[in-house]
Amino acid sequence: MSVLRRNVSVALAIARKDAIAEVRGKQAAVSTLTFAALVLLLFGFALGPDPRRLADAAPGLLWLGLVFAGLLAVGRFHEVETEDGALEQLTLYPVDRRSIYAGKAAIGALAMLVLGALLVPLMAILFAVDVVHALPVLALTVVLGAIGFAAVGTFYAGVTVRMRAREVMLPLLVLPIVAPLLLAAVKATSAALTGDPFGELPAWLELLAGFDVVMLIAGAGTYGFLVEE
């Protein structure tokens, strides 16, 4: 078995383990999804009943909801490892550290996709936005955003996992880093939903894809230092 195939299978095994644990446990998954929905609902209250304003703000609100709920999700997949010394066990396996990072990032991205699958229809309903005509572009944006967020979030979850006050530190470190992702994703979503007269959409998707690649490389390259400590 080639090295690459072995690493990929290790990553998939880790992602699969976490997915099974979440599906069987359910509490964390259900509470995170509920939290995400609640965020959108409260944004609706905060911005008032004017449907025009809500529709204009919808892309930004969608992505803020995804980012806030995503923080809970990526933190969760490292937190489960702190129980019963599971993290030490995981790092004792003779596998490439990058596979561990890739596995955790993959499950994080999957969680973001599940959140997106909930929040996009919810945004369409709550803020009266027509998403059907833009679904392919929207899906692509969510996929790119999910990968980028999981790449960053997983890295910082690795940084903070054994730290005091990690519940505060994770958002504090992640939020400024994902600012370009938020910006590009909101712009792309907005262009997909309300039309794109200046043809900006490809540039924003490129920026998202570039962010994903850079952060995956940076995360995979440095994650090994964190688990060795």
Added chain:
Amino acid sequence: MKTRILGIVALLAVVAATLFGLFVVPADLNQGDAQRIMYPHVASAWLAYLSFGVTALAGIGWLIRRDLRFDSVAVASAEIGVVFTAFAIWGGMMWARPVWGVFWQWEDPRLTTTALLLALYVGYLLLRRLSDDPARRATRASVVGLVAAVDMPIVHFSVIWWRGLHQAPTFLSPDKILNPSAPLPFVLALVGMLGAFTLAWAWLLIRRYQLARAELAREEAVRGGLIRKASRSASSSTASSSLPTGDVAGAGGGTQSKAPAEAAR
């Protein structure tokens, strides 16, 4: 002694550059005296980027060589960088209020980028505070400093695009700062301030580095049970300043060496 000379020279240079910028250079025709803020403002922004660049490089140094002196350079540089970033933002707002009429302008990519820069490195410093073990702290800080440095160009260009995809970047074009048609006193004031601030930066970096080394030595002494952590309070100062007896060392060193909060996780 050499550091002290550097400090005195830096102080004189900053005072000279300040006096030059305030009284010798004529006021800007359009902006009036508010434009003078630009000299320390640009110099601070330059030092912010210089500091965080040094922090990232020192982080790489630690990851490769595993020498804590690199980490001391990293924290010294990051702390100074945060101070100058905050100063640059403050100066920018003081300038923006009379010239633009508002403190904050979302259209300006430099302002928004710098605000994120500040947030990134305040997080970096907090992260250091919350890590007890020196090697672990150095590793965490190094990788976070690296990723932050990688993120900064993306932040910068995304914010420029965000403002309007069709506008050319203004910040990275050097002709705006060193415009050949700019009057000579203006260029002199700016270059003089840049040089003076950089000297001050070098002095601050050396002093903060020495402080970081001393902090580390103190931490190690506490960890090894040589002194007690609570030696700052007057009541225990006599017990800890002299060589501690066995039970004092046991009480102080025993709890400290485990770094309890981290070991529990």
